[in-house]
Amino acid sequence: MTHEWADHRIFEVEDGAILYGVDHASLFLIDSSVQEVINRWGNDPTVDLSKVSESDRDVLEGLRDIRLLIPAGSAKSWPPVRFDPEEFPMSTMVLEVAQDCNLRCTYCYAEGGSYGGQSRLLDSETARAAARYLVKESGDLKDLTLVLFGGEPLLNMPAIKAAVEEAEKMASAAGKRLLVSLTTNGTLLNADIVSFFRDHRVVVSVSLDGPPDLHDANRPYASGKGSYSKILPQVQALLENNTSAVAARVTLTPDQWSRCEEVFDHLMGLGFHEVGIAPASPISKDLFPDQEQEDVLLQSFAAMARRFSRAAREGRILPFANLIELLGRLHMGQTKAVACGAGYGYLAVDAGGEFYLCHRLAGEKDFEVGNLETGPDPEKIRSCLGHVTAGKDEMCEKCWARTLCSGGCHYENHLRENTLGIPPGSSCNFILRWLQIGIELYADLRHAGADKLLAQFEKRTGC
Ligand code: SF4
Ligand code: SF4
Numbered sequence: 248m249t250h251e252w253a254d255h256r257i258f259e260v261e262d263g264a265i266l267y268g269v270d271h272a273s274l275f276l277i278d279s280s281v282q283e284v285i286n287r288w289g290n291d292p293t294v295d296l297s298k299v300s301e302s303d304r305d306v307l308e309g310l311r312d313i314r315l316l317i318p319a320g321s322a323k324s325w326p327p328v329r330f331d332p333e334e335f336p337m338s339t340m341v342l343e344v345a346q347d348c349n350l351r352c353t354y355c356y357a358e359g360g361s362y363g364g365q366s367r368l369l370d371s372e373t374a375r376a377a378a379r380y381l382v383k384e385s386g387d388l389k390d391l392t393l394v395l396f397g398g399e400p401l402l403n404m405p406a407i408k409a410a411v412e413e414a415e416k417m418a419s420a421a422g423k424r425l426l427v428s429l430t431t432n433g434t435l436l437n438a439d440i441v442s443f444f445r446d447h448r449v450v451v452s453v454s455l456d457g458p459p460d461l462h463d464a465n466r467p468y469a470s471g472k473g474s475y476s477k478i479l480p481q482v483q484a485l486l487e488n489n490t491s492a493v494a495a496r497v498t499l500t501p502d503q504w505s506r507c508e509e510v511f512d513h514l515m516g517l518g519f520h521e522v523g524i525a526p527a528s529p530i531s532k533d534l535f536p537d538q539e540q541e542d543v544l545l546q547s548f549a550a551m552a553r554r555f556s557r558a559a560r561e562g563r564i565l566p567f568a569n570l571i572e573l574l575g576r577l578h579m580g581q582t583k584a585v586a587c588g589a590g591y592g593y594l595a596v597d598a599g600g601e602f603y604l605c606h607r608l609a610g611e612k613d614f615e616v617g618n619l620e621t622g623p624d625p626e627k628i629r630s631c632l633g634h635v636t637a638g639k640d641e642m643c644e645k646c647w648a649r650t651l652c653s654g655g656c657h658y659e660n661h662l663r664e665n666t667l668g669i670p671p672g673s674s675c676n677f678i679l680r681w682l683q684i685g686i687e688l689y690a691d692l693r694h695a696g697a698d699k700l701l702a703q704f705e706k707r708t709g710c
Pocket of ligand 2: 586587588589605606607655656657658659
């Protein structure tokens with residue numbers, strides 16, 4: 248039978264090469280003999296296995312077995328089959344309990360945390376209704392996630408308590424497991440709140456951007472005063488009393504990207520169990536990075552990957568969330584037909600009880616897709632998804648990362664394309680280089696025999 252090459256890419260690494268199969272996001276360490284056979288036959292549009300030398304045939308049959316050589320004329324895997332949002336039960340609800348904040352972070356999408364003066368708190372009855380909706384509409388799913396978000400969610404503890412208690416009661420009656428997570432700026436934590444989180448096993452992330460000078464530059468109060476010294480004692484109480492791991496969620500502006508390692512070390516020194524570092528979204532042109540700044544960030548992430556590798560060789564996991572999430576996906580061979588779960592069982596509910604495609608798009612009328620009374624409107628979800636993915640299929644078709652990225656975050660794309668007027672694809676170079684860092688690290692860990700360590704990441708995914 249005649250075969251043709253499935254889309255693949257070879258990454259040269261120190262100890263050999265990695266063969267990456269695009270369709271299945273599969274990774275294989277290969278030696279020079281396999282690479283030579285691929286080089287010999289790789290430019291032929293088709294390969295007839297009966298007409299190659301015996302030694303080449305052995306290698307090519309191995310490549311066929313791992314679906315790198317496929318029967319000629321097989322269906323192409325891109326564009327992927329598009330699912331119907333209606334087929335997806337609710338699995339994750341992001342509840343915006345407070346569209347208000349006591350800080351004025353420089354990179355905040357909500358007009359520096361002020362919400363343009365339109366701050367709103369979710370009332371407790373609506374919080375309970377949202378919790379009931381999540382459980383009732385979850386079909387046969389056994390695992391549900393309720394994410395409590397803001398603004399600053401701790402401005403509205405009554406709604407948090409109402410939502411958590413109702414969701415727990417409903418989930419328990421339905422025989423489902425519920426995960427509750429919450430991201431806070433930490434300023435309003437107190438003993439009662441910490442004990443509520445402990446009793447209800449809430450997984451808490453604290454937005455803390457690093458050492459005082461850096462954090463205070465990013466996350467001041469409305470008065471201009473920094474928030475670091477206020478947060479620190481509250482966070483210590485949380486770290487000492489919470490039964491779940493507590494993560495620090497860092498946001499850095501492009502001029503701060505050279506400080507990633509220092510930030511990581513500072514936060515680990517405070518006792519956080521894990522640290523994730525996100526580049527600030529380009530809500531305005533001055534936060535849109537230039538090439539040099541992107542290089543600096545990638546160099547910082549590459550340095551973190553080297554530290555990760557050294558720790559793994561000592562049998563330890565470096566708790567850097569960015570790499571843990573990516574390694575988990577690579578290890579599971581998790582491919583993406585869509586960029587994220589938004590609209591496919593993942594929806595946000597804002598403080599007024601309206602559904603949005605994603606929490607970061609809450610408040611944008613074009614992404615409102617129904618409300619708690621009427622339920623999400625499948626037609627509106629389809630139309631939103633159609634709008635945010637328009638033009639991506641063609642752009643992504645020839646990209647080796649398409650099954651890992653699938654077009655990128657809708658919110659980030661929307662910001663760049665609609666707010667800044669930058670054409671699609673402006674973040675691709677960064678995405679590709681970041682994925683390559685992850686792939687090379689993954690190969691390195693496999694090479695080092697760190698399979699048991701990798702297996703621990705299997706349950707980790709992003710949004
Ligand atoms: S990196 Fe760019 S071209 Fe590649 S899949 Fe992602 S969005 Fe598409
Ligand atoms: S990837 Fe982006 S669009 Fe999708 S859920 Fe996450 S933040 Fe929202």
